[in-house]
Amino acid sequence: MAFLKVIPLEKALEVVDSLPLEPEMERISLEEALGRVLAEDTVSPIDVPPFNRATVDGYALRSEDTFMASESEPIRLKVVGEINAGDTPEIELNPGEAVYVSTGAPLPKNADAVVQFEDVDRKGNEVLIYKPAYPGLGVMKAGTDIPRGKGILKRGTRLTFKETALLSAVGLSRVKVFRKPRVAVISTGNELVLPGEELKPGRIYDINGRAITDAVRELGGEAVFLGIARDDRESLRTLVEKGIECCDIVILSGGASGGIRDLTSSIIEELGEVKVHGIAIQPGKPTIIGLIDGKPVFGLPGYPTSCLTNFTLLVAPLLRRLIGRESEVRKVKKRLAHKVFSVKGRRQFLPVRIEGDKAVPILKGSGAVTSFVDADGFIEVPENVEILEAGEEVEVTLFG
Amino acid sequence: MAFLKVIPLEKALEVVDSLPLEPEMERISLEEALGRVLAEDTVSPIDVPPFNRATVDGYALRSEDTFMASESEPIRLKVVGEINAGDTPEIELNPGEAVYVSTGAPLPKNADAVVQFEDVDRKGNEVLIYKPAYPGLGVMKAGTDIPRGKGILKRGTRLTFKETALLSAVGLSRVKVFRKPRVAVISTGNELVLPGEELKPGRIYDINGRAITDAVRELGGEAVFLGIARDDRESLRTLVEKGIECCDIVILSGGASGGIRDLTSSIIEELGEVKVHGIAIQPGKPTIIGLIDGKPVFGLPGYPTSCLTNFTLLVAPLLRRLIGRESEVRKVKKRLAHKVFSVKGRRQFLPVRIEGDKAVPILKGSGAVTSFVDADGFIEVPENVEILEAGEEVEVTLFG
Numbered sequence: 111m112a113f114l115k116v117i118p119l120e121k122a123l124e125v126v127d128s129l130p131l132e133p134e135m136e137r138i139s140l141e142e143a144l145g146r147v148l149a150e151d152t153v154s155p156i157d158v159p160p161f162n163r164a165t166v167d168g169y170a171l172r173s174e175d176t177f178m179a180s181e182s183e184p185i186r187l188k189v190v191g192e193i194n195a196g197d198t199p200e201i202e203l204n205p206g207e208a209v210y211v212s213t214g215a216p217l218p219k220n221a222d223a224v225v226q227f228e229d230v231d232r233k234g235n236e237v238l239i240y241k242p243a244y245p246g247l248g249v250m251k252a253g254t255d256i257p258r259g260k261g262i263l264k265r266g267t268r269l270t271f272k273e274t275a276l277l278s279a280v281g282l283s284r285v286k287v288f289r290k291p292r293v294a295v296i297s298t299g300n301e302l303v304l305p306g307e308e309l310k311p312g313r314i315y316d317i318n319g320r321a322i323t324d325a326v327r328e329l330g331g332e333a334v335f336l337g338i339a340r341d342d343r344e345s346l347r348t349l350v351e352k353g354i355e356c357c358d359i360v361i362l363s364g365g366a367s368g369g370i371r372d373l374t375s376s377i378i379e380e381l382g383e384v385k386v387h388g389i390a391i392q393p394g395k396p397t398i399i400g401l402i403d404g405k406p407v408f409g410l411p412g413y414p415t416s417c418l419t420n421f422t423l424l425v426a427p428l429l430r431r432l433i434g435r436e437s438e439v440r441k442v443k444k445r446l447a448h449k450v451f452s453v454k455g456r457r458q459f460l461p462v463r464i465e466g467d468k469a470v471p472i473l474k475g476s477g478a479v480t481s482f483v484d485a486d487g488f489i490e491v492p493e494n495v496e497i498l499e500a501g502e503e504v505e506v507t508l509f510g
Numbered sequence: 511m512a513f514l515k516v517i518p519l520e521k522a523l524e525v526v527d528s529l530p531l532e533p534e535m536e537r538i539s540l541e542e543a544l545g546r547v548l549a550e551d552t553v554s555p556i557d558v559p560p561f562n563r564a565t566v567d568g569y570a571l572r573s574e575d576t577f578m579a580s581e582s583e584p585i586r587l588k589v590v591g592e593i594n595a596g597d598t599p600e601i602e603l604n605p606g607e608a609v610y611v612s613t614g615a616p617l618p619k620n621a622d623a624v625v626q627f628e629d630v631d632r633k634g635n636e637v638l639i640y641k642p643a644y645p646g647l648g649v650m651k652a653g654t655d656i657p658r659g660k661g662i663l664k665r666g667t668r669l670t671f672k673e674t675a676l677l678s679a680v681g682l683s684r685v686k687v688f689r690k691p692r693v694a695v696i697s698t699g700n701e702l703v704l705p706g707e708e709l710k711p712g713r714i715y716d717i718n719g720r721a722i723t724d725a726v727r728e729l730g731g732e733a734v735f736l737g738i739a740r741d742d743r744e745s746l747r748t749l750v751e752k753g754i755e756c757c758d759i760v761i762l763s764g765g766a767s768g769g770i771r772d773l774t775s776s777i778i779e780e781l782g783e784v785k786v787h788g789i790a791i792q793p794g795k796p797t798i799i800g801l802i803d804g805k806p807v808f809g810l811p812g813y814p815t816s817c818l819t820n821f822t823l824l825v826a827p828l829l830r831r832l833i834g835r836e837s838e839v840r841k842v843k844k845r846l847a848h849k850v851f852s853v854k855g856r857r858q859f860l861p862v863r864i865e866g867d868k869a870v871p872i873l874k875g876s877g878a879v880t881s882f883v884d885a886d887g888f889i890e891v892p893e894n895v896e897i898l899e900a901g902e903e904v905e906v907t908l909f910g
Contacts, residue, residue: 160714193712196700196713216712255874255878271721271727274721274724275721275724276883305680305682311561311616314563315678317678324670324671328670479676
């Protein structure tokens with residue numbers, strides 16, 4: 111299933127789908143779980159609360175003892191002890207007895223209600239109850255918040271502070287999450303230098319290395335930027351091999367020159383197999399997908415907007431699959447803010463900015479850095495369409 | 511300005527505003543900048559592109575040489591060299607000369623246009639041009655994407671991959687960002703145990719420690735969970751002192767017992783000053799704000815939803831101020847999904863879940879863990895209001 115000529119996007123997506131990578135899981139401490147994605151359905155191993163718990167400060171008692179109580183004829187109960195939050199409840203109530211409890215304390219055996227201390231009178235060893243207490247008054251019963259065995263979080267849930275707190279509430283100190291895929295990022299091109307380095311004549315600062323590295327991190331992957339490969343076989347091959355060694359996936363972004371594309375595909379061919387060599391979309395013609403030692407290698411176009419568009423179309427879905435975030439919706443419907451023209455016979459992806467319910471096309475050309483900084487995503491203009499009118503409904507795919 | 515009795519929320523917010531903490535800045539490498547907040551307006555130190563750059567593969571030439579070109583009478587130019595992307599352009603064009611350039615290459619001196627190689631014929635040492643080229647054809651001029659000195663990112667911008675890529679494009683390898691405030695988090699209560707520990711009778715797992723620690727991290731702060739303080743002066747004082755030593759802010763969340771509140775305030779009094787001791791809102795009466803060695807200490811209520819509500823009202827705005835994210839909107843207008851009752855004379859905050867344009871009140875009671883897990887934020891019911899009707903517009907403050 112290798113395509114050595116330009117193929118439709120759908121075929122390329124099939125190739126990505128069939129790449130031999132499966133989501134992996136790891137068990138980590140709850141302390142490090144924030145932002146990770148749960149890899150299993152989680153069930154509460156305990157009742158929350160784990161015991162019948164006083165919700166007020168007052169007197170725990172047997173409600174049946176109070177059924178005859180009234181303002182004029184209060185019931186007198188003997189106070190046989192005190193239980194505070196955190197105490198182990200060893201007291202057992204006999205008829206006619208009560209125990210002072212603080213909020214959060216476990217109820218003594220046989221008690222089924224807590225009467226607030228504001229509603230009673232304490233007389234030495236005794237407490238006077240002026241009205242009947244019903245079973246359950248002032249009590250949160252064991253398991254009423256979360257019963258033991260109840261499913262609390264689904265596989266695929268991204269853990270925010272609310273979910274980590276919930277996991278803490280049920281006592282789980284370790285959780286099974288999707289392992290972060292490791293992605294090696296390589297920029298290619300003789301003209302590139304890294305920020306902080308001197309900008310000699312004819313050189314430009316690298317953009318795609320930073321963009322792809324940080325886009326992978328935002329998606330929840332681990333990214334390693336390996337630096338810039340020059341337009342020579344040795345330099346490129348060394349970095350590709352390094353990427354295959356350290357990571358699960360390698361992403362190269364092309365320099366401006368067409369020569370690098372041939373070099374990249376020839377090196378992949380040497381070390382593994384080229385699966386896709388060009389996709390029939392604009393931008394995307396120079397995109398390469400290969401496989402070395404069972405690890406995918408993506409060669410993306412050099413222009414930042416083109417690079418990011420192809421990353422979003424091809425690499426991001428794979429990363430989401432590996433991280434367990436497949437079901438995430440990354441498309442929104444908007445209305446086109448103004449007319450755009452396309453070239454008939456070309457399936458084109460145009461960067462747009464979202465403003466309220468509008469999609470504003472950004473027409474600076476893919477060479478401009480600012481076009482991808484200003485854009486939130488892109489829309490597709492099908493092959494047979496030359497004009498999209500203002501106000502037309504379009505589907506915006508968000509970058510990343 | 512110490513309030514030793516219950517005060518209105520507005521007064522408490524004034525106290526928070528007047529806390530002697532100022533945003534601090536640090537310069538970090540672009541490699542670590544993802545997710546951080548920019549502390550200065552950023553200006554491009556260079557032109558992007560830095561030179562007149564070929565946008566196609568073809569022949570760089572002096573456009574005026576081609577003005578007379580036609581299909582029948584092509585102009586012949588002498589090819590005097592080749593410039594590739596990354597090359598230093600040392601060639602200077604004389605009239606009648608052209609240079610082969612690849613996409614991304616700098617133009618030679620005196621060239622002002624590039625004609626695509628598909629549109630010309632190469633005959634040995636010469637290239638035949640069949641139609642006039644206009645100045646700027648096939649060229650991206652220096653600074654047209656981003657001119658040197660142009661403001662590119664504002665102070666307060668949270669850096670996503672698009673912004674880090676933009677900073678890379680202009681060659682900035684280090685950026686000034688807001689320093690992450692360090693927050694110590696302490697849970698208090700004899701009844702609490704940590705996840706993974708044995709749940710003895712009468713004990714419950716700590717929730718607030720995890721919730722606050724991770725909420726601070728989501729906000730962009732650095733959180734250190736110091737563990738659980740028992741209901742005794744020694745245990746609590748030790749952890750508070752540790753928090754003051756390691757961090758900029760200390761947050762305690764109360765156990766269920768009222769005793770801890772007094773203990774907390776007495777320890778703050780001993781080590782520093784209590785500024786607020788109770789706020790006239792529900793939940794929030796037990797909330798304490800103190801100051802030790804110029805560092806704020808917050809004592810929040812014990813019930814998770816109450817704790818989180820007060821964290822959102824009082825601590826989150828302070829953290830946002832320190833992180834430079836003050837202007838972030840955390841309130842959304844929704845319609846109430848069903849009627850809710852409140853108690854007259856009480857200013858109440860009710861947890862709600864957002865569903866589309868509806869706010870659905872969550873009425874499980876603040877003791878339930880699940881009420882804060884299900885909620886997205888809260889609405890305020892003013893003192894003089896007893897009933898909010900279904901369909902009424904409400905303002906939801908999002909948690910965190």
